[in-house]
Amino acid sequence: MAIQLTSAARQRMQDFLAREPSAVGVRFGIKRTGCSGFGYTVDIANVVAENDQVFEQDGLQILVDRKALPFVDGTEIDFQRQGLNASFVFRNPNATGECGCGESFTVDAAG
Incomplete structure (x- = not known):
């Protein structure tokens, strides 16, 4: 089990975290x-919840x-970043479909 970050995503997240000392x-x-x-x-996380899986x-x-x-x-x-727009992009091997705008996804009901 794992979540992976590209260097660009890691840097963006570290920039946000640097502004949130807690x-x-x-x-x-x-x-x-x-x-x-x-x-x-x-989102920024201020605590590790009991039911969290932590990846580093x-x-x-x-x-x-x-x-x-x-x-x-x-x-x-x-x-x-594309022109004036910047966003996180998710490559999810569990997604069986995405909406046209890329904002949402589906997974197989058996998953």
Whole structure:
């Protein structure tokens, strides 16, 4: 089980964490949303919850709720800039489909 960050995503997250001295890491998860079912969430985490799975990459902690882990296990998170836009990009091997705008995804019901 793992969540991987590209160097661009890691740097972007470290920049955010540098402004939050009480932060312990970054919380990565999902929520029900969008036209395809689930959307990704990326937030600053101030505590490690009891049900968190903690991944570490180059000193950066990534916290994932164990209930969300089957949906995002193996995901690579990247950070890309295109013109004036910048966003995290998720390469999730568990996603069986995505909406046209890329904001939400589906997973196989058996997963």
